[in-house]
Amino acid sequence: MVERRTPIPVAEAIERVMRYAGVGEEETVPLRQSYGRYLAEDLRADHDVPPFDRSPYDGFAIRAADSEGAGLDHPVEFEVIETIGAGQVAKQPVGPFQAVRLMTGAQIPEGCDAVVMLELAKQYERDGKTYMSIKRSFRPGDNISFQGEDAKKGQPLIEKGTRINPGVAALLATFGYAEVKVAKRPRIGIFATGSELLDVSEPLVPGKIRNSNAYMIEAQVLKSGAEPIYFGQLADDLEACFHAVREALDQVDMLITTGGVSVGDFDYLPAIYERLGANVLFNKIAMRPGSVTTVAEWNGKLLFGLSGNPSACYVGYELFVRPVVRTRLFSTKPHLKKAKATLGADFPKPNPFTRFVRSRVEAVDGRLIVKPVGMDKSNIVTSLAFANALMVLPGGTRGFAVGDEVDVWLLDDDEGSSE
Amino acid sequence: MVERRTPIPVAEAIERVMRYAGVGEEETVPLRQSYGRYLAEDLRADHDVPPFDRSPYDGFAIRAADSEGAGLDHPVEFEVIETIGAGQVAKQPVGPFQAVRLMTGAQIPEGCDAVVMLELAKQYERDGKTYMSIKRSFRPGDNISFQGEDAKKGQPLIEKGTRINPGVAALLATFGYAEVKVAKRPRIGIFATGSELLDVSEPLVPGKIRNSNAYMIEAQVLKSGAEPIYFGQLADDLEACFHAVREALDQVDMLITTGGVSVGDFDYLPAIYERLGANVLFNKIAMRPGSVTTVAEWNGKLLFGLSGNPSACYVGYELFVRPVVRTRLFSTKPHLKKAKATLGADFPKPNPFTRFVRSRVEAVDGRLIVKPVGMDKSNIVTSLAFANALMVLPGGTRGFAVGDEVDVWLLDDDEGSSE
Numbered sequence: 125m126v127e128r129r130t131p132i133p134v135a136e137a138i139e140r141v142m143r144y145a146g147v148g149e150e151e152t153v154p155l156r157q158s159y160g161r162y163l164a165e166d167l168r169a170d171h172d173v174p175p176f177d178r179s180p181y182d183g184f185a186i187r188a189a190d191s192e193g194a195g196l197d198h199p200v201e202f203e204v205i206e207t208i209g210a211g212q213v214a215k216q217p218v219g220p221f222q223a224v225r226l227m228t229g230a231q232i233p234e235g236c237d238a239v240v241m242l243e244l245a246k247q248y249e250r251d252g253k254t255y256m257s258i259k260r261s262f263r264p265g266d267n268i269s270f271q272g273e274d275a276k277k278g279q280p281l282i283e284k285g286t287r288i289n290p291g292v293a294a295l296l297a298t299f300g301y302a303e304v305k306v307a308k309r310p311r312i313g314i315f316a317t318g319s320e321l322l323d324v325s326e327p328l329v330p331g332k333i334r335n336s337n338a339y340m341i342e343a344q345v346l347k348s349g350a351e352p353i354y355f356g357q358l359a360d361d362l363e364a365c366f367h368a369v370r371e372a373l374d375q376v377d378m379l380i381t382t383g384g385v386s387v388g389d390f391d392y393l394p395a396i397y398e399r400l401g402a403n404v405l406f407n408k409i410a411m412r413p414g415s416v417t418t419v420a421e422w423n424g425k426l427l428f429g430l431s432g433n434p435s436a437c438y439v440g441y442e443l444f445v446r447p448v449v450r451t452r453l454f455s456t457k458p459h460l461k462k463a464k465a466t467l468g469a470d471f472p473k474p475n476p477f478t479r480f481v482r483s484r485v486e487a488v489d490g491r492l493i494v495k496p497v498g499m500d501k502s503n504i505v506t507s508l509a510f511a512n513a514l515m516v517l518p519g520g521t522r523g524f525a526v527g528d529e530v531d532v533w534l535l536d537d538d539e540g541s542s543e
Numbered sequence: 544m545v546e547r548r549t550p551i552p553v554a555e556a557i558e559r560v561m562r563y564a565g566v567g568e569e570e571t572v573p574l575r576q577s578y579g580r581y582l583a584e585d586l587r588a589d590h591d592v593p594p595f596d597r598s599p600y601d602g603f604a605i606r607a608a609d610s611e612g613a614g615l616d617h618p619v620e621f622e623v624i625e626t627i628g629a630g631q632v633a634k635q636p637v638g639p640f641q642a643v644r645l646m647t648g649a650q651i652p653e654g655c656d657a658v659v660m661l662e663l664a665k666q667y668e669r670d671g672k673t674y675m676s677i678k679r680s681f682r683p684g685d686n687i688s689f690q691g692e693d694a695k696k697g698q699p700l701i702e703k704g705t706r707i708n709p710g711v712a713a714l715l716a717t718f719g720y721a722e723v724k725v726a727k728r729p730r731i732g733i734f735a736t737g738s739e740l741l742d743v744s745e746p747l748v749p750g751k752i753r754n755s756n757a758y759m760i761e762a763q764v765l766k767s768g769a770e771p772i773y774f775g776q777l778a779d780d781l782e783a784c785f786h787a788v789r790e791a792l793d794q795v796d797m798l799i800t801t802g803g804v805s806v807g808d809f810d811y812l813p814a815i816y817e818r819l820g821a822n823v824l825f826n827k828i829a830m831r832p833g834s835v836t837t838v839a840e841w842n843g844k845l846l847f848g849l850s851g852n853p854s855a856c857y858v859g860y861e862l863f864v865r866p867v868v869r870t871r872l873f874s875t876k877p878h879l880k881k882a883k884a885t886l887g888a889d890f891p892k893p894n895p896f897t898r899f900v901r902s903r904v905e906a907v908d909g910r911l912i913v914k915p916v917g918m919d920k921s922n923i924v925t926s927l928a929f930a931n932a933l934m935v936l937p938g939g940t941r942g943f944a945v946g947d948e949v950d951v952w953l954l955d956d957d958e959g960s961s962e
Contacts, residue, residue: 155743156773159762173924175747211739213750229739229851231750274924281925290766291927294759294853298752298924302744320630320648324574325721328594331632331650333717340713343578347709354575432648434713464909490883490948492909505592505693505717506700508710529909538955 129408131415134443134478138459140405141444144421145451145458146377149308155296158288161306162349162453167282167292170299172272177232180269184223184245184256185214185236191261204247204254208233223256232268239267285454287349287538307453309351312445313376314341315369317358317384317393318432337382337437340508341430344441348449358384362392369396369427378425378448380441383432393418393429402427410477410519414440438508439480442535450540457540460514460533465492467530471515472523479519482511485532494532512536548827550834553862553897557878559824560863563840564870564877565796568727574715577707580725581768581872586701586711589718591691596651599688603642603664603675604633604655610680623666623673627652642675651687658686704873706768706957726872728770731864732795733760734788736777736803736812737851756801756856759927760849763860767868777803781811788815788846797844797867799860802851812837812848821846829896829938833859857927858899861954869959876959879933879952884911886949890934891942898938901930904951913951931955 132140150164179185186202194200202223208214214224214233223240224233225247232239245256275281282292288304296304321335322328338354345352355372358365358381372379384391397404402422407429409415413436418429426448430440442460450458465485473479481496494515498507516531517524524530551559569583598604605621613619621642627633633643633652642659643652644666651658664675694700701711707723715723740754741747757773764771774791777784777800791798803810816823821841826848828834832855837848845867849859861879869877884904892898900915913934917926935950936943943949 155758156761159765169924171747175752176749208750209738211737211751229737229752282928286928288762289928290759290762290857291925291930293762294755294857295925295928297743297755297758300743300746300753318630318648319628324716324719327719328590330595332630333594333648334719336713336716339574339716340709342575343707343709343712346578438709438713463906465906466909487882487884487911490885490911492906492911505588506710506714509701509705509708509714511710536955536957 129416131408131410131477132406134409134411137406137409137417137419138443138447141419141426142447142451144405144424144426145448146424148310148452148454150305151308152303152305155293155302155304158296158304158306159290159293161288161304162455163282163284163286163288163292164305164307164454165284166280167286167295167299167301169275169277169279169281172277173274173298174269174271176271178269179226179228179230179232179239179267181239181267182228182242183226183267184240184242185218185226185233186223186238186240186262187218187220187236188238188262188264188266190221191238191258194258194261196259199246199257199259201255201257204256206233237264237268238262241267283456285450285456307349309349310377310449310452311375312345312350312352312449313372313379314338314345314352314354315356315358315372315379315381317381319360321357321383337432337434340434340438341380341382341441344438344446345449348446349453350449358392362395365392366396366399370400373422373425373427376425377452378428378445380428380430380445382430382437384429397427412475412477412479414443414480415477417444419444434508435482438482439514442514442533443480455540457542459541459543460535461537461539462541463492463532463534464529465494465513465515465532467524467526467528468493468495470523470525471496471517474523475517475519475521477519479517480533481515481517482507483513483515483532484510485513485534492532494530548835550827550829550896551825553828553830556825556828556836556838557862557866560838560845561866561870563824563843563845564867565843567729567871567873569724570727571722571724574712574721574723577715577723577725578709578712580707580723581874582701582703582705582707582711583724583726583873584703585699586705586714586718586720588694588696588698588700591696592693592717593688593690595690597688598645598647598649598651598658598686600658600686601647601661602645602686603659603661604637604645604652605642605657605659605681606637606639606655607657607681607683607685609640610657610677613677613680615678618665618676618678620674620676623675625652644675656683656687657681660686702875704875726768728768729796729868729871730794731764731769731771731868732791732798733757733764733771733773734775734777734791734798734800736800738779740776740802756849756851756853759853759857760799760801760860763857763865764868767865768872769868777811781814784811785815785818789819792841792844792846795844796871797847797864799847799849799864801849801856803848816846831894831896831898833862833899834896836863838863853927854901857901858933861933861952862899874959876961878960878962879954880956880958881960882911882951882953883948884913884932884934884951886943886945886947887912887914889942889944890915890936893942894936894938894940896938898936899952900934900936901926902932902934902951903929904932904953911951913949
């Protein structure tokens with residue numbers, strides 16, 4: 125018998141899954157190993173930035189008051205009493221008509237309140253002493269980076285859940301985070317199902333195809349920030365399947381099966397869910413592809429039954445698994461980033477259900493243009509490789525034409541969306 | 544004395560560097576470890592896709608000719624002689640008014656040339672035999688995915704130099720690439736210089752700041768697809784510096800120093816280049832920030848002398864080092880991806896030289912809008928963390944205003960640009 129299933133809207137399916145998204149765990153890693161991980165706590169300034177008044181230029185520190193009256197015909201002379209590099213501190217306070225030669229980044233010497241850029245001063249020796257003169261006046265504060273003007277000690281700078289990119293790494297170093305609290309990567313178990321599947325290293329035989337979904341999903345798991353654990357292919361035997369799934373669940377935070385969730389006759393997954401006593405959240409969604417996606421929950425762990433069709437499997441991961449992963453990575457924007465784009469090609473098919481079209485978004489003259497990839501049959505196989513967005517066409521719409529504005533969900537934007 | 548330097552245009556600086564970009568090397572990794580690596584050879588179909596005529600639906604395979612004349616009032620009956628799952632092959636050829644029940648993905652049995660979708664057929668038993676009937680006719684080819692319609696054996700599908708994303712991983716698996724030839728990650732040595740630098744784990748002391756550039760650059764190296772090797776901080780001694788640089792060069796494909804390349808008095812790098820006999824490609828560029836960037840070449844290895852200023856250092860990496868890395872990863876689009884965007888905030892500063900402004904690009908109603916990050920002084924310190932683009936303002940221009948169209952170079956787009 126064909127099992128009856130009641131489709132629910134995509135938004136409701138996502139909402140039902142997110143109720144069980146759970147919370148993340150944290151771990152500590154050395155800063156040098158933190159690139160690409162997600163912050164488990166807000167990054168705060170542990171000191172004022174700059175930590176002291178400093179010079180943004182190579183030049184001379186002076187007391188601005190001494191420069192009063194300087195002009196093209198009235199140079200004012202200063203005795204250069206010391207030279208300090210970045211990281212050095214002046215040995216003595218600076219008095220009237222004295223100056224300190226200093227490098228970019230050096231601390232402003234006591235008594236000084238302005239910096240003269242090197243190229244505005246004329247330096248010379250006289251009687252074994254060093255002097256410099258200037259032909260314009262300076263005001264207190266000129267060319268000084270003041271302590272705390274970039275950030276005050278204790279100020280939160282970056283929210284937890286943010287991915288550590290090179291700029292964040294620089295901030296972590298600046299603020300002394302030799303060790304960084306990051307989100308633990310959720311462990312995601314993966315089973316492939318389908319008696320038609322050959323391993324990647326097996327030669328082709330009639331009627332069979334190689335298992336590609338497992339490798340695709342592993343890459344999606346890594347891309348989303350989690351850790352894949354591949355358990356191999358489920359056997360064609362209910363008893364063996366049940367025990368394999370039951371044992372895998374103890375080792376992972378969530379579990380994905382690909383394939384075997386169609387309305388076909390040979391699907392064991394509903395029986396496995398029942399025997400586990402799992403709470404099936406839904407088993408049909410009003411969407412294409414991926415309508416037969418099933419998600420169940422068991423002891424707080426999610427079981428994702430993704431379609432065996434590669435495109436449906438791909439979309440299922442991005443819509444339902446990714447936001448759970450990102451929530452565990454402390455993101456408040458766990459969903460794919462959303463944008464509007466202009467259709468760059470006709471899409472004449474009607475859409476009885478919400479349709480997710482593998483697409484490519486390009487910026488052309490500052491506007492986002494979206495085109496489906498794999499419209500030509502010859503490209504179907506490569507469409508996922510070239511897609512950087514899902515074009516989302518609402519159910520109940522007829523075809524769309526060049527120039528129409530459509531919604532796109534971006535696959536390669538790491539920032540995400542809160543809903 | 545202050546060394547005299549002659550600035551060259553940005554485009555010329557990039558061109559001079561790219562002359563020494565060199566060529567990549569390849570290595571073989573298991574498919575499972577290939578995510579995020581770059582293909583070292585074109586990915587080709589090793590077989591037709593689909594590899595045989597197959598059914599895209601659950602249903603019944605028939606001979607279309609037998610359905611002729613079927614209609615709402617004239618059902619045509621077929622005997623169901625066999626049931627095959629995906630991966631199975633029919634045991635016998637199909638004769639007139641016979642059908643085979645088959646699952647999505649199953650091979651079309653010999654003799655059949657159309658598939659009836661499950662929901663269009665009525666199935667029943669009679670006298671111990673299984674039958675199904677249909678009330679419409681089918682044409683030859685209906686609901687069949689033909690062998691080779693997605694890809695022909697031998698057809699190149701993905702260019703070398705492409706990053707392995709989940710879709711590419713799926714293709715590699717489909718075509719039996721259990722091992723994948725990928726580009727070796729270039730090894731990039733990193734030295735920090737600057738007597739003002741403290742290690743990230745050291746407490747702050749007057750006049751000093753923590754070394755953040757080394758960690759930032761390491762993350763940029765990883766992001767661009769290369770392997771960083773940090774050699775620590777160069778000592779304040781020319782002889783020791785020279786030997787450290789000379790020894791490091793034997794262990795890496797290229798070398799980065801950050802800091803110590805200013806026109807300040809304490810810079811040893813020009814002396815080191817001279818003693819090495821390195822060919823200095825340029826030591827000043829007509830750009831902000833990063834005008835004092837120096838690049839030299841020694842025995843085919845590039846030495847990048849990036850500024851100690853974090854923003855200049857960051858920009859220097861993306862403009863000069865990244866395209867070299869990507870060339871070694873076999874990309875034909877090694878440079879940052881370029882786009883046009885509309886300014887979302889005034890930028891009143893004049894631009895005597897080409898200016899690269901740390902910016903954030905967002906798609907708003909399908910248009911790219913760019914805003915500088917870190918315009919407010921309080922954000923300077925976090926500007927690199929939030930930037931996803933460099934806004935490029937040509938030298939010789941006055942300020943720009945809201946609504947102006949400007950060039951942006953995208954920092955997070957992996958695809959890149961050929962120039």
